[in-house]
Amino acid sequence: MKSLLIVGTGRLATALLHRLAGLEDWKVSLLGRNREKALSLGLEFKVPVYALEDPFLPFADGLLLAVKDDAVEDLAARFADRARVLIHLSGGLPLSSVGHHCAHAAVVYPLQTFARPREVSWQEIPLFLQATSEEALTFAGEVARALGGPLYESSDLERQRLHLCAVWASNFSRLMLAEAWRLCQQWNLSFAHLLPLIQETFRGALTGDSLTDLITGPAARGDEATMQTHRQLLNSLPEQAELYSLLSKRIQALLHRAED
Numbered sequence: 001m002k003s004l005l006i007v008g009t010g011r012l013a014t015a016l017l018h019r020l021a022g023l024e025d026w027k028v029s030l031l032g033r034n035r036e037k038a039l040s041l042g043l044e045f046k047v048p049v050y051a052l053e054d055p056f057l058p059f060a061d062g063l064l065l066a067v068k069d070d071a072v073e074d075l076a077a078r079f080a081d082r083a084r085v086l087i088h089l090s091g092g093l094p095l096s097s098v099g100h101h102c103a104h105a106a107v108v109y110p111l112q113t114f115a116r117p118r119e120v121s122w123q124e125i126p127l128f129l130q131a132t133s134e135e136a137l138t139f140a141g142e143v144a145r146a147l148g149g150p151l152y153e154s155s156d157l158e159r160q161r162l163h164l165c166a167v168w169a170s171n172f173s174r175l176m177l178a179e180a181w182r183l184c185q186q187w188n189l190s191f192a193h194l195l196p197l198i199q200e201t202f203r204g205a206l207t208g209d210s211l212t213d214l215i216t217g218p219a220a221r222g223d224e225a226t227m228q229t230h231r232q233l234l235n236s237l238p239e240q241a242e243l244y245s246l247l248s249k250r251i252q253a254l255l256h257r258a259e260d
Contacts, residue, residue, distance in 0.1 A: 002142065003027045003058070005050075005083060007075060008066035009037040012089060012110075015117035016066055019147055021045035026146060029058065031079075057082055062139055064108075069093050076101045085139045091128070091163030094156040099132045106131035106140035109159055110149065113170045125149040128159050179240060212254060219248035220255055 002025060006016050009032040021028045022045070029048045032038030042049035050057050063083035065072050072088050080086060080101040088098050091109045098105040109128040114120060127144040129151060131137035137153075144151050154162075177198065184191040204214050218226040227248060234241035 001025055001027050002062070002139075003029070003060040004143070005029045005031055005058070005060040005063045006066055007031045007063060007079070009034045009041060010066065010068075011114040011117040013066040014041060015114045015120045015122075016064065016147075017041060017045040017047065018118050018120070019122050021047050023146060029060065031057070052078075059083065061085065062087055062143060064089060064143070065098070073097050073100075076105075085136045087136075087140060087143065091159050091166065094160075095130050095132065102132075104131075104133050104136040104139070106136040107159065108140050108144050108147075109154070109163075110147070111162060111166055113166075122148040126152060128152050128154040128162065130154055130156070130159070179243070183240070215251055215255065217251070219251040222252070 004020065004026055006013050006020075006028060009030070013030070013032075017028065017030065020026055028045075029050060030038055030042055030045075031050045031052065031054075032041070033052050035051055038049045038051070041047075057079075060083045062085045063079055065075055065086070065088045067075060069090050069092055072090060072093055076086055076088070076098040077100075083102075085104045085106060086098040086102040087106045087108055089108055089110060090097075091111065093107075095105065095107050098107075107128070107130045110122075110125045111128065112120065112125040125147070127147060127149045129137065129140050129144060130153065131140050141151065180194060181191050183189075184194070205211060218230070230244060231241060234244055
């Protein structure tokens with residue numbers, strides 16, 4: 001049985017616990033700064049819980065840093081002697097973030113959003129691996145296979161590019177939906193009326209067709225009168241008005257380039 005110490009109490013750590021806790025071949029423990037949240041997760045997933053300052057922290061085969069990017073290197077330095085292999089799970093950080101502190105270090109990057117960590121289908125999530133040694137790569141592969149998604153080896157640059165693409169595809173898409181929801185709230189409109197449109201938008205994006213060809217709307221058609229009406233509606237909302245103009249210009253530039 002292999003031992004795994006998960007560091008963190010956020011959405012990614014929760015998703016990892018949901019997948020790994022209870023597997024026969026893995027002994028999972030949790031290490032968290034937020035003691036109350038860590039204890040709650042420990043009770044939910046029936047795993048031992050440790051605090052950052054715990055003097056009895058056990059040695060583990062692997063330590064998974066499921067924390068925000070800015071905390072990875074400090075925690076890697078702090079707990080490098082508490083595991084055989086150090087692993088971070090960030091798409092944006094280089095392998096050296098943990099490799100500087102441990103001879104056997106690795107990255108296991110799950111390319112997915114974890115907004116609803118208990119509903120994640122790990123079998124569908126691509127996992128991108130990189131390691132400083134064969135031993136670390138072997139162990140990272142074992143962790144990835146336990147998670148269940150397809151495995152790919154990647155460089156720092158490839159992983160960081162994928163992460164940036166993911167920000168465009170997921171984070172910025174959700175921002176646009178949040179902006180639409182806020183406008184509906186402000187104008188006392190039902191956001192539910194937009195749901196069929198949203199579903200068709202994303203259904204079309206998943207067909208494999210050229211996404212540029214699927215862009216519609218007043219900016220794509222060059223409907224200046226309609227766009228001017230929209231700008232007037234946003235007169236009292238300067239941030240949204242600026243974003244509207246920027247995105248409309250980007251649509252027109254993108255479509256103009258596609259025509260050339």
